[in-house]
Amino acid sequence: MAAQEIKSVVIAGGGTAGWMAAAAIAKVMGPRLSVTLVESDEIGIIGVGEATIPSIALYNEMLRIDENEFLRQTQGTFKLGIEFADWHQPGHSYMHAFGGIGKDLAYIPFHHYWLQEVLQGRGDSLWNYSLNYLAARQGRFARLPRIEDTPLPGLTYAFHFDASLYAAYLRRLSEQMGVRRVEGLIAEVIQHPESGDVRALHLKDGREISGEFFLDCTGFRGLLIEQSLKAGYDDWSRWLPCDRALAIPTQRNDPLIPYTRSTALEAGWQWRIPLQHRTGNGHVYSSAYMEDDRAADLLMANLDSQPLGDPRAIRFVTGRRRQLWSHNVVCLGLASGFLEPLESTAIHLIQANIQRLILLFPHHGDCDHRRAQFNQTAAAEYEFVRDFIILHYYLNNRVGERFWDDCRHMSVPDSLTHKIELFRETGGIFTSQHDIFHLTSWLQVLWGQGVSPRSAHPFVQAVAPHDRTEYLKNIRDLMAQAASALPRQEEFIARHCRAPALAGAAA
Ligand SMILES: Cc1cc2nc3c(=O)[nH]c(=O)nc-3n(C[C@H](O)[C@H](O)[C@H](O)COP(=O)(O)OP(=O)(O)OC[C@H]3O[C@@H](n4cnc5c(N)ncnc54)[C@H](O)[C@@H]3O)c2cc1C
Numbered sequence: 001m002a003a004q005e006i007k008s009v010v011i012a013g014g015g016t017a018g019w020m021a022a023a024a025i026a027k028v029m030g031p032r033l034s035v036t037l038v039e040s041d042e043i044g045i046i047g048v049g050e051a052t053i054p055s056i057a058l059y060n061e062m063l064r065i066d067e068n069e070f071l072r073q074t075q076g077t078f079k080l081g082i083e084f085a086d087w088h089q090p091g092h093s094y095m096h097a098f099g100g101i102g103k104d105l106a107y108i109p110f111h112h113y114w115l116q117e118v119l120q121g122r123g124d125s126l127w128n129y130s131l132n133y134l135a136a137r138q139g140r141f142a143r144l145p146r147i148e149d150t151p152l153p154g155l156t157y158a159f160h161f162d163a164s165l166y167a168a169y170l171r172r173l174s175e176q177m178g179v180r181r182v183e184g185l186i187a188e189v190i191q192h193p194e195s196g197d198v199r200a201l202h203l204k205d206g207r208e209i210s211g212e213f214f215l216d217c218t219g220f221r222g223l224l225i226e227q228s229l230k231a232g233y234d235d236w237s238r239w240l241p242c243d244r245a246l247a248i249p250t251q252r253n254d255p256l257i258p259y260t261r262s263t264a265l266e267a268g269w270q271w272r273i274p275l276q277h278r279t280g281n282g283h284v285y286s287s288a289y290m291e292d293d294r295a296a297d298l299l300m301a302n303l304d305s306q307p308l309g310d311p312r313a314i315r316f317v318t319g320r321r322r323q324l325w326s327h328n329v330v331c332l333g334l335a336s337g338f339l340e341p342l343e344s345t346a347i348h349l350i351q352a353n354i355q356r357l358i359l360l361f362p363h364h365g366d367c368d369h370r371r372a373q374f375n376q377t378a379a380a381e382y383e384f385v386r387d388f389i390i391l392h393y394y395l396n397n398r399v400g401e402r403f404w405d406d407c408r409h410m411s412v413p414d415s416l417t418h419k420i421e422l423f424r425e426t427g428g429i430f431t432s433q434h435d436i437f438h439l440t441s442w443l444q445v446l447w448g449q450g451v452s453p454r455s456a457h458p459f460v461q462a463v464a465p466h467d468r469t470e471y472l473k474n475i476r477d478l479m480a481q482a483a484s485a486l487p488r489q490e491e492f493i494a495r496h497c498r499a500p501a502l503a504g505a506a507a
Contacts, residue, residue: 013215014167037180087396113456
């Protein structure tokens with residue numbers, strides 16, 4: 001890319017990715033850059049993507065979003081974790097709860113103390129030491145940064161929200177900050193004849209939107225990054241064979257549980273996401289193992305409230321764009337790749353790439369090192385999420401079901417084998433700086449999917465058995481008390497962030 005000062009950014013696409021980028025760039029680089037977003041009502045947005053992970057709080061903070069207002073505008077609810085029902089085997093359930101587990105002691109992660117008790121036959125449930133889990137199971141929520149008068153952390157939370165309302169909400173914020181919105185269908189991407197950089201977007205009605213730097217947020221089609229720049233795509237379906245989803249909203253369920261539920265089915269899984277005005281549901285499955293009609297029947301049979309429409313079909317190929325930044329184009333959202341929504345990571349990846357782009361933005365057109373750094377870090381982050389999702393499939397114990405048997409016997413990335421074997425041998429878990437999931441996330445899924453370590457760290461034996469047992473009991477008691485003192489989520493929402501459509505209705 002030729003070195004020239006960059007004063008304008010053009011964003012192609014106005015789904016979650018486009019409007020998240022527009023709002024963030026306008027907020028952080030507003031006076032230096034003009035931002036134009038082009039979207040087409042004719043095409044619309046994907047409109048699914050209703051569950052998040054706690055890092056979204058950083059995005060909201062950066063925009064100075066009032067959290068209660070944001071929840072009111074998006075029919076949002078609180079999310080304390082994800083329940084995985086029937087994943088290890090039918091009838092078994094565990095939770096990936098956000099936040100900490102217990103309290104580390106003398107350099108050694110807490111779970112080694114708990115594991116030593118388990119190995120000696122005195123153990124109890126790992127989740128007795130997760131405040132998030134205890135609150136989630138009782139349907140309780142409050143903003144609680146720490147458990148009062150103790151060194152124990154409080155609740156860590158994310159949100160469920162209506163993705164279409166979220167994009168609309170961010171659009172309003174962006175436009176207030178000066179983002180120019182252009183409605184129109186992009187018919188052609190115009191490249192510089194020598195450098196190959198994108199120069200302008202030619203619209204179907206003849207208008208031309210030119211810019212110096214472009215964001216491709218056009219969804220699965222990747223209009224700039226793939227159709228024009230041919231950045232390439234790494235297909236990961238050998239590890240993650242699901243390639244279709246059916247999504248359907250149903251009536252709101254009460255009580256409003258503060259967690260996402262993922263239930264394993266014959267050849268995939270079903271999500272259930274509680275919002276204030278409705279429940280989001282969907283079935284993610286592999287077309288190599290299940291017919292579409294059977295997938296729709298299973299979804300409908302497993303709904304627990306009245307459908308509000310017909311299922312919508314979505315097809316995808318799991319994988320990642322080889323270069324997320326090519327020439328003067330960065331792709332975000334579905335244009336950058338797709339990982340199924342099992343751990344609600346897509347919105348996080350959008351946010352992380354926006355943050356990375358802001359840190360590395362080539363204001364003076366100096367791209368090469370910035371682009372290399374961006375691509376390397378984004379690729380690593382995608383791969384850690386990929387491994388974490390594969391883990392859920394690979395460690396299943398659903399013997400005798402073709403899809404699950406094949407998942408159990410697949411050959412997984414070496415990085416993942418290493419992590420599983422290290423945990424099995426030592427109880428130890430080590431995560432990288434670019435892994436968005438930390439020790440307690442890996443711990444809950446490894447343990448929940450049935451991996452039992454052979455030993456705990458020997459250092460835990462430096463604590464006398466009686467003291468160790470007492471330490472665990474204290475934490476357990478404090479967490480149980482704190483959880484039961486919280487209000488129910490419905491009460492909390494009614495008091496702080498009930499959406500207007502529900503005003504006056506019984507919560
Ligand atoms: C089944 C499913 C479930 C999901 N669940 C979750 C979840 O729980 N949590 C999560 O974090 N993520 C989830 N995701 C991912 C999430 O939906 C997406 O990451 C997010 O919505 C971003 O979409 P997007 O903005 O990249 O694309 P889109 O929403 O598809 O937006 C594309 C935009 O590009 C525009 N466009 C395209 N072509 C043109 C053209 N030629 N001219 C003009 N404009 C054009 C469209 O009009 C639209 O504005 C899920 C995805 C799927 C498929």
